[in-house]
Amino acid sequence: MTTELGRLIARRIALTGPISLADFMAEAMAHPRLGYYRRALPVGAAGDFTTAPEISQMFGELIGAWLAERWLAMGRPAPVRLVELGPGRGTLMADALRATRGVPGFHAALDLHLVEINEPLRALQATALSAHRPTWHARLDDVPAGPTLLVANEFFDALPVRQFERTDAGWRERMVGLAEDGETLRLALAPGVTAWAGALEATLPGATTGAQAELCEAGLSVAASLGRRLAEQGGWALLIDYGRDGALGASLQAVRGHRGTGILDRPGETDLSALVDFAALARATGRPTFGPVGQGDFLRRLGIAPRAAALKARATAAQGAAIDAAMARLIAPDQMGTLFRVLAVGDDRSAAPAGFSDSPPDLPAP
Numbered sequence: 001m002t003t004e005l006g007r008l009i010a011r012r013i014a015l016t017g018p019i020s021l022a023d024f025m026a027e028a029m030a031h032p033r034l035g036y037y038r039r040a041l042p043v044g045a046a047g048d049f050t051t052a053p054e055i056s057q058m059f060g061e062l063i064g065a066w067l068a069e070r071w072l073a074m075g076r077p078a079p080v081r082l083v084e085l086g087p088g089r090g091t092l093m094a095d096a097l098r099a100t101r102g103v104p105g106f107h108a109a110l111d112l113h114l115v116e117i118n119e120p121l122r123a124l125q126a127t128a129l130s131a132h133r134p135t136w137h138a139r140l141d142d143v144p145a146g147p148t149l150l151v152a153n154e155f156f157d158a159l160p161v162r163q164f165e166r167t168d169a170g171w172r173e174r175m176v177g178l179a180e181d182g183e184t185l186r187l188a189l190a191p192g193v194t195a196w197a198g199a200l201e202a203t204l205p206g207a208t209t210g211a212q213a214e215l216c217e218a219g220l221s222v223a224a225s226l227g228r229r230l231a232e233q234g235g236w237a238l239l240i241d242y243g244r245d246g247a248l249g250a251s252l253q254a255v256r257g258h259r260g261t262g263i264l265d266r267p268g269e270t271d272l273s274a275l276v277d278f279a280a281l282a283r284a285t286g287r288p289t290f291g292p293v294g295q296g297d298f299l300r301r302l303g304i305a306p307r308a309a310a311l312k313a314r315a316t317a318a319q320g321a322a323i324d325a326a327m328a329r330l331i332a333p334d335q336m337g338t339l340f341r342v343l344a345v346g347d348d349r350s351a352a353p354a355g356f357s358d359s360p361p362d363l364p365a366p
């Protein structure tokens with residue numbers, strides 16, 4: 001049994017022919033009424049997946065300290081646009097802002113902007129961040145100009161990707177079409193060369209038959225827009241996601257209720273995400289970038305261990321064990337420590353910011 005959205009997509013394909021996987025994913029994730037990211041509360045234990053800010057307050061606190069340090073390094077601009085892309089339940093930003101209350105002048109300078117398409121999540125963000133009077137936008141380009149500090153955690157992995165396979169005849173794009181019954185969605189390679197498949201001959205030369213690749217135009221376009229903003233107005237961005245360097249491989253995965261499922265299965269009720277190509281993202285910004293470094297190294301350099309010790313000093317034994325478990329989940333190499341990566345986008349007037357080199361960070365204490 002498919003979903004109402006699955007039937008709408010099938011009807012569109014019956015009328016106009018097969019669509020790219022990126023077009024399918026755009027519908028499945030962001031269809032105005034039925035898209036996955038339009039429905040209630042996908043993030044969290046009761047949703048389909050849990051994210052780093054939901055694992056521990058330490059994640060948002062350390063990112064808050066990083067942002068405040070960058071603000072100081074920028075010469076304390078006021079106002080400064082503090083922007084989050086895809087803020088989920090607002091937890092990261094709430095923890096970041098609580099941890100930076102003591103930085104003189106920082107909160108008075110902040111003008112908070114949230115880029116979010118999900119109404120139920122916007123309502124949660126409004127509650128979590130009411131004291132900071134955020135403004136919401138559907139797109140980064142709608143955030144007013146001005147010096148900017150931006151953070152995005154698990155935003156780019158949710159944007160639509162195209163997929164390709166190398167055949168004996170060259171690269172071919174994977175499309176979503178219909179099975180013989182005229183209703184069931186199915187994946188098939190385009191018989192001819194689509195525009196993007198043709199371009200891969202130059203960007204991925206020498207790939208062997210059977211190789212697969214992905215391309216996230218939507219992510220590259222947000223990165224380019226971010227880069228233009230930082231070039232024109234000044235500022236820094238911290239992009240955190242699960243990722244890789246390069247386009248090779250088919251990483252798109254589908255999760256429903258914390259379990260893997262088929263990519264075309266129950267569109268609108270299934271989370272789809274793909275590894276972020278950090279090399280392509282960094283290039284698209286056109287700005288100096290630092291990293292990507294593993295999330296484990298980044299958080300360790302920012303001082304997650306002393307922060308955990310400080311929290312444990314005020315905790316019961318059971319709470320202390322939970323703090324240790326959360327820290328391990330965020331930084332251990334076999335958990336989120338290496339698969340998740342952190343990229344900073346900024347300028348080349350300063351040395352590598354905290355978290356991107358082994359020199360001890362000089363961060364405001366939470």
Ligand SMILES: C[S@@+](CC[C@H](N)C(=O)[O-])C[C@H]1O[C@@H](n2cnc3c(N)ncnc32)[C@H](O)[C@@H]1O
Binds near residue numbers: 086087
């Ligand atoms: C995987 S969740 C991550 C949430 C949060 N950053 C966290 O770490 O818990 C992705 C977030 O991006 C939002 N989102 C997804 N696609 C979007 C789009 N095209 N434009 C704006 N926000 C989007 C979702 O509604 C959600 O808030």
